[in-house]
Structures are given as C-alpha cells and as structure tokens.
Amino acid sequence: MTAPAVVSALTVDVEDYFQVQALADTVPRAAWEDMPRRVEKNTERLLAAFDRAGVHATFFVLGWVAERHPALIRRIVAGGHELASHGHGHERVDRLGPAGFRADIRRTRRRLEDTGGVAVVGYRAPTFSLNAATPWAFAILAEEGHRYSSSVYPVQHDLYGTPGAPRFPYRPDAGLLWEIPMTTLRTLGRNLPCSGGGWFRVLPYPAFRLALRRFHQAHAAPGVFYTHPWEIDPGQPRLAVRNRLSRFRHYVNLSRTAGRLERLLEDFAWDRMDRVFAGVLGEDGGNPASRRQFTTSAAAGGRTPASASAGRPADAASGGPGHTGR
Numbered sequence: 001m002t003a004p005a006v007v008s009a010l011t012v013d014v015e016d017y018f019q020v021q022a023l024a025d026t027v028p029r030a031a032w033e034d035m036p037r038r039v040e041k042n043t044e045r046l047l048a049a050f051d052r053a054g055v056h057a058t059f060f061v062l063g064w065v066a067e068r069h070p071a072l073i074r075r076i077v078a079g080g081h082e083l084a085s086h087g088h089g090h091e092r093v094d095r096l097g098p099a100g101f102r103a104d105i106r107r108t109r110r111r112l113e114d115t116g117g118v119a120v121v122g123y124r125a126p127t128f129s130l131n132a133a134t135p136w137a138f139a140i141l142a143e144e145g146h147r148y149s150s151s152v153y154p155v156q157h158d159l160y161g162t163p164g165a166p167r168f169p170y171r172p173d174a175g176l177l178w179e180i181p182m183t184t185l186r187t188l189g190r191n192l193p194c195s196g197g198g199w200f201r202v203l204p205y206p207a208f209r210l211a212l213r214r215f216h217q218a219h220a221a222p223g224v225f226y227t228h229p230w231e232i233d234p235g236q237p238r239l240a241v242r243n244r245l246s247r248f249r250h251y252v253n254l255s256r257t258a259g260r261l262e263r264l265l266e267d268f269a270w271d272r273m274d275r276v277f278a279g280v281l282g283e284d285g286g287n288p289a290s291r292r293q294f295t296t297s298a299a300a301g302g303r304t305p306a307s308a309s310a311g312r313p314a315d316a317a318s319g320g321p322g323h324t325g326r
Contacts, residue, residue, distance in 0.1 A: 006216045008223040009180075009277065010050070010057040010270040011150065013124060014043055014065055017230035018239070019090045021127040022246040026239050029089065032064075038236055040069045042229030047079055049258070053265035056080050058273040060124040060150075063088035063108035070115045077116045082272040084122030085109055085146070092129040093151075098136050105144050122273055124226075125151035128182065131162045138172040138179065146177060147281055150224060150273065153182040155193050163191065168221065169280045178280055180273065183223035185215050196225040201253040205260045209267055222276045225264070232258040 016039040018027040027035065043059075050057055059076050061083065066073050077083055087093075088108045093101055105123065112120045123146045130137050130151040141149055154165040169180045184191035193199050194211045203211075215223055230236055234255040241247040274281060 005269040006220060006222055007269040007271050007276055008183075008212075008216075008225060009150075009273045010055060010265075011124070011224060011226045011273060012043070012046055012057055012059045013086055013226055013228050014039065014059050014061040015086065015090055015126075015228060015230075016065070017233065017236045017250075019062070019064075020228075020230070020250065021090070021092070022243075022249050023239060023241060025243070026241050026246075036237065037068070038233055039065055039229050040072045042233045043072055044075070045232060045258070046227075046229060047075065047081075049262060049265065050081070051079065053262070053270075055265055055270040056082070056272045056275075057270070058082040058084050058122060060084045060086040060122065061112060062086045062090055063111045064090070066108075066111050066115050073112065073115045074117075077118055082122065082274050083112055083116045083118055083120055084124065084273070085112060085120055086124050087126050090126040092127055093125045093137050094129050094131060094133045098140060101134075101137055102140050102144065105141065105146070109145060119145075121145065121147040123149045123151065125149070128153040130179075135172070138177045139175055142175055142177040148178040148180055148273070148277065150180045150182065152179050153193070153195070154184050154191050155182075167191065168219075169277060178277070180224060180277055180280075182226070183212075183215060185211050186218075194223065196227050198249050198252070200225075200227065200260065200264075201231065201257055205263060208260075209264070212268065224273070225270075227257070227261065232261065 016035070016037055017023075018032060018035045056079070059081055061073065061076070063085070073083065085105060085108045088104050088111075091104065096104055109120050123141055125137075128151055130149065138149065152162050152165045154162055154167050165181060166179075167181055167184055167186070169178055171177065172179055182193070182195040185194045186192075192211065194208075194215055200208055212223055212225075215221075231254065236254070238251070241250065
C-alpha cells in the first residue's frame, strides 16, 4: 500500500513589492504612500490559483496592508484560509525592541481580527528577524495571544538566519509558544534552504522539487513553503536599485514564478499552518490569551494534515549557504 502523502504548510507573506527588506534603501518608509499598490491584485491571483488547486493556505498579513485593503482580508477568510500576522509595517523585530515589538503585534492582531472576524494566533516576523538577539520576543508573542510563530530560518544569510536553531517545531525556553521553523534540507553538514522565497525562483523547478521530496523522505514530516504576492508579478515597477545583489534577488525569474507555483501545488499536498501542525499546537497548554471568541463564515474544508508527523523533537543545526529572498 502506498503511504499517504505528507501534507506541508502553504504560506503567503502579504506585503507589497516596495516593502521588502532588500529594497529598504531604495524605497524609504516615508515614500510608501506614494507608491502604486499592487498587493491586492496579486494576492487575488494567488487566491484564485489556490482555489483551482483545491488547497488552503496561511496568509501572514501586514497590518499596513489590512488597513488599506480590508476587503482583501475578508476574502482571504471567506476562502477558508488562515489569517495570521506579519507585524504592522515590516519592521525587523531586532530593531523594534521589546516595548516596540509588543505594540506592533498588538496593533496588528487587533486590526486583523476586527477586519477578518477570526482569531489570529499565528505570526511570522518580517525578514525572519526572530534570532539570537531577540530571546524576549517569544514570551511576548504568547502573552499577546499568539499560539505559534514561523519566524526562525536555520540558515546563514546576510539579512537573516539562525544557523544553530532547531529544524523542527519546538517551544523556546519551554514556554507556551511553538516556533515552527522554515524548512531546510541537511546536506553535507549544512542546512540548505528548502522553503521557497528567492531560492524557488533561482533554482530550476525540478531541483527545488527534488529537495522538498528528499526532506519528506528523510523525515516523514511536513515542510513550510512561503511566497509573496509580488513574486508572481513581472509587471511591477522596476525600481532603481543600486545594490546589484538586491536587484538580482528581487527581480530574478518573476515571470516564471506563477507557473512554477502551479506545478508545486499539483506535485505536493498542502494545507494551512494551523491544520498541518495541529498535533503540536494542541499541546500549547491551553494558552488562555488565544481564546477570544469570534464568528466566521469561512469554510472548514481542506485536506487532512499529517499532524502526527509534526511533533518531531527539535533537531539542532549548523550553518547553511547564502539564500536569496525577502
């Protein structure tokens, strides 16, 4: 009998093309309001692709986007997808400090919940900026009502990465919050990024597919894939990015991403973070801060997650190669 397919988590970081960290020196925050916004249209394209494939995803949304596109938030929820937080204005956690971080996630969670009408329990840090410099952030997330974070990337990179972090779900400092790290493939003593983003655009699709299959074969555990709405938009404005590496990271293969994504949706089984990792999230000790009551018309459908495989013990890792993305 053929073993059932491992169901992995499909995620989208909902931010616009001018808000990414790699372009922070090109488009200052003060100029955001003057930039033509494309996030709603591009997110709608992703929603349509997921609907065609019959899959659901987790959308980590900026509060900044939710304030300006409330109808988009409601469409995400109505489609049966999980609504989660990406912080308010894509500011790195390690630059906010504890008080600023608490204010940021509190503001964002309230905005998303009030707009979407559902509880928001998931969080992803902008630029994967939960790292060795922010050990205080996990407790604050739990205190503010979050049950999980997917913010640690166990790779080495010039903009982010925590190479020595566990590679599988774990509770930082044995607290209430679960950290669900981005997926990596352990090869020759190094962690290779296997979660999407820039590498999904840089590598030939068969190479990325092989890496994710090897991860599933090695661990029988779900992975985490992420993309951004701007990554399927080759028609976005071409900004005058002085840094050649940043320019390459942002614009490489934008015209191919949508097609690759459709192949990925067919080649693997996908669902929302909260369902894929239901096995570990059910062990959160009943975090009372995450138990606000809401009503929603969102459908509860989706593929059955391989939750039993999500509770693997933490696996420490060492450094990995450079990674394009964000």
